[in-house]
Amino acid sequence: MLDTSxxxxxxxxxxxALEIGAAVLGTGGGGNPYIGKLRAREALRQGYVMRVIPLExxxxxAVVVSVGGIGAPLVSHERIKQGSEGLRCVRALEKHLAxxxxxxxxxxxxxxxxxxxxxxxxxxxxxxxxxxxMGRAFPEMQMxxxxxxGHCSTPSVMCDPHGNAVIFEHAISEKWHERMARAxxxxxxxxxxxxxxxxxxxxxxxxxxxxxxxxxxxxxxxxVAARQAHADPIRAxxxxxxxxVVFRGKIVDLKRKIEGGFVRGTVMVQGxxxxxxxxxxVLIQNENLVFSRDGVAEVVxxxxxxILDIDTGAAITTEMLRYGQRVAVLALPCHPLLRSEAALxxxxxRGFGLDLAYRPMGRAEKERKPS
Amino acid sequence: MYRLGxxxxxxxxxxxxxxxxxxxxxxxxxxxEDVTSGVIEALETAIAKAEVDRSKITYVMIGTTHFTNAxxxxxxxxxxxxxxxxxxxxxxxxxxxxxxxxxxxxxxGHRYLVRGGHEFDGREIAALDLDEIDxxxxxxxxxxxxxxxxxxxxxxxxxxxxxxxxxxxxESCPGLRVVVSSDIGRIxxxxxxSAAIMNASLLExxxxxxxxxxxxxxxxxxxxxxxxxxxxxxxxxxxAVREFPVLTFASGPTNSMRGAAFLTxxxxxxxxxxxxxxxxxxxxxxxxxxxxxxxxxxxxVRTNFRMPDVFSIGLGGGSLVxxxxxxxxxxxxQSVGYRITKEALVFGGATMTTTDIAVAAGKVSIxxxxxxxxxxxxxxxxxxxxIKRMLERGVERSRISPEPIPVIAVGGGSILMPSRLGDxxxxxxxxxxxxNAVGAAIAQVSGEVDRIFSLANGLTREDCLRQAEExxxxxxxxxxxxxxxxxxxxxxxxxxxxxxxxATRIHVKVVGEMGGIDA
Numbered sequence: 097m098l099d100t101s102x103x104x105x106x107x108x109x110x111x112x113a114l115e116i117g118a119a120v121l122g123t124g125g126g127g128n129p130y131i132g133k134l135r136a137r138e139a140l141r142q143g144y145v146m147r148v149i150p151l152e153x154x155x156x157x158a159v160v161v162s163v164g165g166i167g168a169p170l171v172s173h174e175r176i177k178q179g180s181e182g183l184r185c186v187r188a189l190e191k192h193l194a195x196x197x198x199x200x201x202x203x204x205x206x207x208x209x210x211x212x213x214x215x216x217x218x219x220x221x222x223x224x225x226x227x228x229x230m231g232r233a234f235p236e237m238q239m240x241x242x243x244x245x246g247h248c249s250t251p252s253v254m255c256d257p258h259g260n261a262v263i264f265e266h267a268i269s270e271k272w273h274e275r276m277a278r279a280x281x282x283x284x285x286x287x288x289x290x291x292x293x294x295x296x297x298x299x300x301x302x303x304x305x306x307x308x309x310x311x312x313x314x315x316x317x318x319x320v321a322a323r324q325a326h327a328d329p330i331r332a333x334x335x336x337x338x339x340x341v342v343f344r345g346k347i348v349d350l351k352r353k354i355e356g357g358f359v360r361g362t363v364m365v366q367g368x369x370x371x372x373x374x375x376x377x378v379l380i381q382n383e384n385l386v387f388s389r390d391g392v393a394e395v396v397x398x399x400x401x402x403i404l405d406i407d408t409g410a411a412i413t414t415e416m417l418r419y420g421q422r423v424a425v426l427a428l429p430c431h432p433l434l435r436s437e438a439a440l441x442x443x444x445x446r447g448f449g450l451d452l453a454y455r456p457m458g459r460a461e462k463e464r465k466p467s
Numbered sequence: 468m469y470r471l472g473x474x475x476x477x478x479x480x481x482x483x484x485x486x487x488x489x490x491x492x493x494x495x496x497x498x499x500e501d502v503t504s505g506v507i508e509a510l511e512t513a514i515a516k517a518e519v520d521r522s523k524i525t526y527v528m529i530g531t532t533h534f535t536n537a538x539x540x541x542x543x544x545x546x547x548x549x550x551x552x553x554x555x556x557x558x559x560x561x562x563x564x565x566x567x568x569x570x571x572x573x574x575x576g577h578r579y580l581v582r583g584g585h586e587f588d589g590r591e592i593a594a595l596d597l598d599e600i601d602x603x604x605x606x607x608x609x610x611x612x613x614x615x616x617x618x619x620x621x622x623x624x625x626x627x628x629x630x631x632x633x634x635x636x637x638e639s640c641p642g643l644r645v646v647v648s649s650d651i652g653r654i655x656x657x658x659x660x661s662a663a664i665m666n667a668s669l670l671e672x673x674x675x676x677x678x679x680x681x682x683x684x685x686x687x688x689x690x691x692x693x694x695x696x697x698x699x700x701x702x703x704x705x706x707a708v709r710e711f712p713v714l715t716f717a718s719g720p721t722n723s724m725r726g727a728a729f730l731t732x733x734x735x736x737x738x739x740x741x742x743x744x745x746x747x748x749x750x751x752x753x754x755x756x757x758x759x760x761x762x763x764x765x766x767x768v769r770t771n772f773r774m775p776d777v778f779s780i781g782l783g784g785g786s787l788v789x790x791x792x793x794x795x796x797x798x799x800x801q802s803v804g805y806r807i808t809k810e811a812l813v814f815g816g817a818t819m820t821t822t823d824i825a826v827a828a829g830k831v832s833i834x835x836x837x838x839x840x841x842x843x844x845x846x847x848x849x850x851x852x853x854i855k856r857m858l859e860r861g862v863e864r865s866r867i868s869p870e871p872i873p874v875i876a877v878g879g880g881s882i883l884m885p886s887r888l889g890d891x892x893x894x895x896x897x898x899x900x901x902x903n904a905v906g907a908a909i910a911q912v913s914g915e916v917d918r919i920f921s922l923a924n925g926l927t928r929e930d931c932l933r934q935a936e937e938x939x940x941x942x943x944x945x946x947x948x949x950x951x952x953x954x955x956x957x958x959x960x961x962x963x964x965x966x967x968x969x970a971t972r973i974h975v976k977v978v979g980e981m982g983g984i985d986a
Contacts, residue, residue: 174656179559257556285586420866
C-alpha cells in the first residue's frame, strides 16, 4: 500500500520556490514556469492538495504515470490550457489499460514541465513522486532516464483543451513516439498534455533521478533567503547544490539562430572578478550544452550549465541572453545515472551531434549530497 | 513655424519652444491638480521667453505620466467588465488572476469567460457564443458598469471575434466604452488582456485629461493640432490617447532619452539620467530607446508593452555616503531625496551626501564649500571612485556592442558624472533639465505590425516581411506620417520553435515625420 502521509505538502511559498528552482534546473531552456505556477496556485486556492512523496514510500508494484506538457512555449502563453488536460490523460490511460494509477511522476523538472504533474496529481487525488526523468531540461521526449533505461513510453494519451484524447497504441521506438507526438500536437493547436505508459515503483526507484522536487524547491528557497538577507544568491545555489561557479564576466558576443525547431548558438563571455584575461563560451541548443574556457571544453552536457544574472542570481534563459549582461556561469554535476554509457549515447555530447567526449565536471566522483 | 513640447509629470510641468532643431526657450513649473492651469503657465512662460508669434506654432506635443501614476496609485480608475473569448481553453486562469488584490478590487473584479477564440494557425477554438454575450450585456447593465475589455485567444492573428463581440454588446448597451485587446497588445494572453483591462479602467480619466489639455491650449489661443507621445517615443493623436491611454505608460523615460539624444545630436548613445535618489540608464539606437525584451511590471501587473530597456541604480545627488568599520565607503541606495536642500552638509545639514563629496572634490560649487573642506581626502577619493564604479557598471550593462559610443548625462545629479567612463566619452547637453519636453517636441509618428504569419501557399519569408512593412506604413500614414519620410526601424522575423516550418512571427516598425492631420 502507498503511504499517503509520507513526504511533504506543496503550498504557495513552495510553488514560488519551485518556479525559481525549476528555472535554474532548466539550464537555459525548458520554458518559463510562470503560467504553470499560476495554474498550480489556482488549484491550491480551490482546495486541491499537492503532496510530494519520496521514492522510498513507493511500493515496488505501484503504478506510476508521467505527465507533462508538449508543444510550443509561445502557444502555451496565449492559448492557456483548459485545466483538466492532464487529468483526462490519466483517466483515459486508466480506462484503456484497465489499471488504477497510484502516483504521478514528472518527466522534466527543469522549466515549465515541473508544474503539470503537481496540478494533475492534485486533481486526481494522487501524490507526485519526488523524482523525474531528467534532473534538468532536455529538448526531446526520448531524452529521459525512463526511455533510456528501457521503458517504452507507449501506450500514451495526448489531450487538448477541446476534450480530444488521442491514444498512441504503440511506437516502434522512442524517437518514433516523439515524431508522431509532435505531429499530433500541431493538429491539437500547438500545445498539448501527454501521459505516458505506466511505470512500476521498482523501475522508478532504479532509473529515475531522485529528489527532483525537494531539490528544486530547496534551491529556490536558498535563492529567496539569500535575496532577503542581501547575501549572494549565486553562492546560495552553489552551496545548496554542490555546484561550482566556473566563470564570471560580461557577454561580449552572441550568435543565435533557429534550426529545425531549435535555438542554436554560442555566447561569448569576457572574464572579470578573478577571471580577467579569460574568455568563456557556452554552446547552446535550446539548453546550455557546453562551457569552454579559452576554447577548451570544461563542462559538457549532461552536466548542468546555468547562466545567472550576477546581481540577482536569476537564471537567464537562452532567448533572454543579451550583449553586455554581467553573468556568472555555474556548473552543477548531473546525476550519476546520466553519466552511464547508455545515457550518454542519448543525452551526452554525441546525442546532440557534437564531436566531443563527455568528461565529468570537477567533482564528478563525488555524489550529490542527500538532503 | 514652431513646435511646442510639453511634459506633464507628477511633480513638474515643463515646456519648450523649438524652431527646427534649436530650442528657443525651456521652462519648468509645478504640476497642478487640475492639470490645465499648470500647462497654461508652462506654455505661456515658454512662449513669452521665446518671443514668438503663437499663431506660427504648428504642432503641440505633450508627454505625460498621468495614466501610469493613476494605475500605480490606484486612483481615478473606473469599474471594468473583463470578457475573454477562449473557452474551452484558458478556463483555469481567468482574467486578472495574477493582479494584486487591491488593484483588482479597485476596478471591481468583474470577469466573464465565453466560448470563442482562435488557434495559432487561424482555426476557431470554438464559434463565438453570442447568446452568452447577450447575457453578459444584461448583467453589465444591472451592475451599472460602463467600461468593458474584450480579449480573445490569438486575437493578434485574428481579431474578428473581439470586434463581433463588441458590436453585439453595443447593440444592447449603446454608449458602453469597449476596448478590444488586439488593438493594444501582442501575443501573450494574460499580459495583453491585463493591458486592455487597465486601458478600459482609464478611459474616463483619459477623456477628462485630453479635454484638460484641449482647453488649456484653447485658453492660450493655440488652435493647431496636438499630439501625445506614446511608449516608444512616437506620437498619437489626442483622440487616440482618449481611446488608448495605456500606450503612454512609458513615455516619461522615453522622452527623456530621446530628448537627451536630440540635444547632443547623437543617435547611438547611452543616456544616464541622474536624479536625486536614482539614476536611470538606457541605450539609444538610431535615435530611439532600445526596448526591453522581458515583461514589464506596472503597478504590480505584468504587461508586454514595448518599453524602453531602462534600469535604475540607487545613486543620485542625495545618496547617502557612509564609511564602514573597515574603512570601506558605501554610496546609496538610501537618499535624502528632495530634503537635500536642508540635510546635506553644504546646505547646513548633518548628512553626508554625494553632492557634498562632489563639492569637496571641487567638481562643482553648490552651497557652503567650507562645510565640507575638512572631509578626509581618502574618504572623498574613495567615494568618487565608488560613484564612478557604480556608473561604469550601469553603463556597461546598457552597452549593446563593443563599439565606443558616447554617454549623455542629464538630470540634476549629473554633477556626479566624471568626464570619461572607461573607454567612453561623456557629453553634457545644455538644456538637460527640460530633456523630457524636448523629447516630446521632436517625436515622430510610427506604425507597427507584430503577428504570426503562415508561410503557406508559396509565400516566402520576404513576401511576409514586405506585407508586414506595407501594413505598418499604412498605419503610420493613417496616424499622420508623411509618406515620403517613412523609414523602417525594426524588422525581424522569429520562426516558432517546435512548430512546423510554416509559422513565423514578424515584427516591423516604421517611423516618419509628422505631416499634418486633424486631431
